[in-house]
Amino acid sequence: MRLIDPLEHALDHAAYAASLTVDQHHLKPSNIQVSNTSLVVSPLPGGPGQWDIALPFDAQAVLFNLRSRRVVADGSGMAGVTGVAKRASAYSGKTTTASLGGHSALSSYGSYNCIYSKAASSLHLSHKVFDSAGDFIVLTDAWIETTSPTTRVLRTWWTNFGSTNKTLNCWGQIAVLG
Amino acid sequence: MRIQSTYPMLTDHGGLAILPEQHHPPVETVTIQINGTSISAGANTQTFALTYSGHKVARAILRGPFTVDVVGNAGAYVVGTDAANQSAGFSMMPSEIAFYPTTYMGGYSRMHGDTYVSEIVFGQSIVLKDVRINGTNLELTFQNLSGINQLLYCHGLVIVK
Numbered sequence: 001m002r003l004i005d006p007l008e009h010a011l012d013h014a015a016y017a018a019s020l021t022v023d024q025h026h027l028k029p030s031n032i033q034v035s036n037t038s039l040v041v042s043p044l045p046g047g048p049g050q051w052d053i054a055l056p057f058d059a060q061a062v063l064f065n066l067r068s069r070r071v072v073a074d075g076s077g078m079a080g081v082t083g084v085a086k087r088a089s090a091y092s093g094k095t096t097t098a099s100l101g102g103h104s105a106l107s108s109y110g111s112y113n114c115i116y117s118k119a120a121s122s123l124h125l126s127h128k129v130f131d132s133a134g135d136f137i138v139l140t141d142a143w144i145e146t147t148s149p150t151t152r153v154l155r156t157w158w159t160n161f162g163s164t165n166k167t168l169n170c171w172g173q174i175a176v177l178g
Numbered sequence: 179m180r181i182q183s184t185y186p187m188l189t190d191h192g193g194l195a196i197l198p199e200q201h202h203p204p205v206e207t208v209t210i211q212i213n214g215t216s217i218s219a220g221a222n223t224q225t226f227a228l229t230y231s232g233h234k235v236a237r238a239i240l241r242g243p244f245t246v247d248v249v250g251n252a253g254a255y256v257v258g259t260d261a262a263n264q265s266a267g268f269s270m271m272p273s274e275i276a277f278y279p280t281t282y283m284g285g286y287s288r289m290h291g292d293t294y295v296s297e298i299v300f301g302q303s304i305v306l307k308d309v310r311i312n313g314t315n316l317e318l319t320f321q322n323l324s325g326i327n328q329l330l331y332c333h334g335l336v337i338v339k
Contacts, residue, residue: 029339061205061337063237082255084239084337086207113270113283114250115241119209120333122250177237178205178339 032174039168041137041160048140048157049168057152059144059176061086066172070134081126081139085154088143128161132169136162203230205339208316210240212332219322221307226316233311233338234260240334242299246272246281254296258309263288265309269296294321301330311338
């Protein structure tokens with residue numbers, strides 16, 4: 001015998017009956033504040049540096065806003081990147097399945113704003129603003145990775161275009177959309 | 179006797195009674211890869227099938243074929259809704275002044291009467307006109323401002339919820 005719980009939202013999953021899987025479940029939105037000022041990234045041909053940000057296991061898509069410490073032009077705002085990321089194939093980092101865009105700005109030569117998309121084979125997703133000097137480290141990729149049967153992360157890759165080790169400087173928020 | 183269900187969705191509304199109109203469907207992602215599709219003059223709607231209905235908001239980050247300085251591309255970041263002509267966002271395009279290579283970024287709102295929601299960044303004479311959720315479809319409407327066929331380029335990711 002099997003008893004069904006009294007459904008609190010009985011209609012919403014009716015089409016899936018008892019076959020609902022974790023992947024089909026919808027998660028409530030949530031926000032995660034993040035920062036990293038300690039990740040050391042080796043210069044090319046080393047790297048990329050990897051920063052995993054823990055997410056709820058049900059997370060399927062996120063909106064991220066990350067800022068550096070690089071001041072933009074004459075204002076007080078910081079250069080950074082806005083983007084969206086989705087799940088990659090489970091249990092392996094298949095960056096080709098992650099697609100996102102963003103914009104960023106650089107102070108020395110005015111302001112650059114542009115879009116990047118892994119769907120169009122962009123090599124990176126930001127300008128070189130995410131180290132303490134704001135000159136060398138770019139966001140290379142970001143995707144949602146399943147790291148175990150019960151854990152999931154937003155995996156971010158960072159590339160150092162300098163000639164010596166650089167330390168990541170990044171603050172922001174990850175909005176788990178569902 | 180009561181057997182506890184193992185389904186995680188049973189707890190996600192915290193015990194509240196949920197009406198059908200309050201239900202939120204699972205988030206979905208749509209990867210956009212339009213690489214040189216010929217479109218005729220005027221409005222052209224590209225349709226992408228969704229799995230679920232009931233989505234309310236779409237976040238679209240899209241780029242076109244034109245390079246900004248030495249990195250990235252011109253494009254647009256647009257939020258759409260489940261109604262036509264309600265999208266809003268911002269779009270960036272490179273400066274035409276080669277010796278001072280900044281970019282321009284402008285905001286657009288269809289709700290406030292703007293005709294389009296992007297600069298001419300998705301091909302020669304092609305702008306993004308609207309982002310809309312229509313039932314179980316995501317619709318991206320582009321406008322070819324020229325009088326002849328043009329090639330449409332658009333890559334990115336759209337998240338609907």
